[in-house]
C-alpha cells in the first residue's frame with residue numbers, strides 16, 4: 001500500500017514551451033455574457049489570481065525545502081521546512097478571500113445559468129470552504145486533536161510484541177506478515193490467538209476512544225454531526241455516492257470474493273477458512289513469477305521500461321525535464337514519490353509560458369534485486385509527475401490537482417502497465433523469459449492482478465465501514481463491531497477477543513481509507529472505458545491524447561465525480577469494479 005502514500009502536495013508542472021493548446025475564455029470579457037457574469041470573471045482575474053500567486057510562491061518555497069529534507073541534500077533543515085509550512089498556511093487560510101467568494105456567490109444567485117463563470121465560482125467556493133477554517137474554536141480543537149493524535153501515534157509506533165522464538169520484539173506489521181507467511185497452520189492459529197488483538201487492546205489504553213470522541217467534538221464545532229461526515233466534506237468527497245457504492249460492493253462483490261477465497265483454500269487443502277488463514281491465502285495467490293524475472297535486471301534500466309510504457313501512449317517522459325533522484329543514499333526518504341513544485345502556466349494565446357519554468361521532481365530508491373512491483377511503482381509515480389506536467393489550466397486558481405483525482409489516474413496507469421499487452425511487449429525485450437512460458441505467465445498475472453484489486457477494494461471498504469461506525473457511536477464495543485463486520489464481508493467467523501481493528505490509518509490518517517476504495521472504483525471504470533473506446537489497455541497514442549485533454553489539462557476545475565463522468569461518459573459507480581472477478 002505504500003505506493004499510495006506519496007507526497008502529493010499543492011503544486012503543478014511543464015512540457016515543451018510553445019506547444020499550442022486549446023484556447024480558453026480567460027482574459028477577454030465575452031460580450032454575450034451579462035454584466036453580472038462578467039463581474040465574476042473579473043473576480044477570477046483579479047482577486048483569485050492574486051491569491052493564487054501568493055499561494056504558489058509560498059507553496060514552492062515550502063516544497064523546495066521539503067525536497068531537500070526528503071532527499072537529504074546538504075543544508076536541509078526540518079526547522080526551516082516547518083517555518084515555511086507555517087508561512088504557507090498563513091497565506092492559504094485567507095478568510096477574506098473566502099468571504100469575498102461567499103458574498104459573490106450570494107449576489108450571483110440571479111445570474112444566468114449559462115454563465116460558465118458562475119459554474120466555476122461554485123467550484124472555487126467548494127475548494128476554499130473545505131480548506132479555510134473560519135471559526136477559532138475549530139482551529140483550536142483541530143490543533144488539540146493533532147497533538148492527541150501525535151501522542152497516540154508515537155506510542156503505537158513504539159508498540160512491539162515479544163514472539164516465541166524471536167530474539168527481538170516485533171512490530172504489529174511484522175506480526176501480520178509472519179502470520180501471513182507461516183506454512184504450519186497450527187502455528188498460524190496460535191500466533192493469531194495469542195497476539196493478534198494485542199495492539200488493539202493497547203490502543204484503548206492509549207486513549208483511542210477519547211481521540212474519536214474528541215474528533216467528533218471538532219466536527220460538531222464546525223457544524224457537522226460527526227467527524228466522519230466532516231472529513232468527507234473537508235476532502236471534497238460525496239458521502240452519498242460512496243455509501244451507495246459500498247452497498248453494491250457488499251451485496252455483489254463480496255460473495256464473489258468469498259467464492260475465490262474458497263477456491264484458494266481448496267488448493268491449500270483448507271476445509272474451513274479461519275481468520276488466521278486470510279492473509280496466508282492472499283499471499284499464496286499473489287504471483288511471484290513476474291518479480292522473479294527481473295532479479296538480475298539492472299536498476300539503472302528501470303526508467304527505460306517506464307519510458308517505453310509512456311511512449312506507447314504518446315507521452316515522452318524525457319520531454320518534461322523532471323528533476324530525478326533515483327537511487328538509495330543514506331538519510332534519504334526510502335519511498336518513491338513525485339512532487340509538483342511549479343506547474344506549467346499557459347498564456348492567453350494558448351501557449352505554454354517559458355516563465356515561470358515548471359519544476360517537477362521525482363524521488364525513488366531503485367536497487368537490485370529489481371522486482372516488477374518496483375517498476376510498476378515508478379510508472380505510478382511518474383503518472384503523478386506527468387499529470388502535474390500536463391496541467392494546461394489558464395485559470396490560476398484551478399492550476400493544480402486534487403489527491404483523489406491524481407491517485408486514481410496514477411493507479412489507472414499502473415493497472416495499464418499490469419496488463420497482458422504491456423507485459424507481452426516488455427518481458428521478451430528486457431528479460432530472459434522463454435517463449436513457451438510467456439503465455440501462461442501473462443494469464444496468471446492478469447488473474448492475480450484482478451483478484452488482488454478485488455481483495456484490496458473489499459478490505460478498504462470493510463475498514464471504512466468500521467471507521468464510520470465508530471464515529472457514529474464511539475461508545476460501542478470495537479471488538480464486537482469488528483468481528484461482526486469482518487464476518488459480513490469475508491464470510492469468516494471471528495471471535496471478538498481476537499479482533500484486530502487497529503488499522504494504522506485510523507490514528508495517523510483518519511477517514512482516509514475510503515480514498516483507496518474510491519480510487520479503485522475509478523480505475524476500473526476508466527480502464528473499462530479505455531478498453532471499450534480504444535480496444536487496448538495501452539497501445540494507442542490516442543489514449544495519451546484523451547488523458548491530456550480530458551483529465552490532466554483541466555487541473556482542479558472538476559472534482560473526481562465530474563472527471564470520471566466526463567472521461568467515461570457515465571457517473572462513478574461500482575459497476576465496473578463488480579466485474580473484477582468475472583470469468584475467473
Ligand SMILES: [Zn+2]
Pocket residue numbers: 003004005006380381384407410
Ligand atoms: Zn500515488
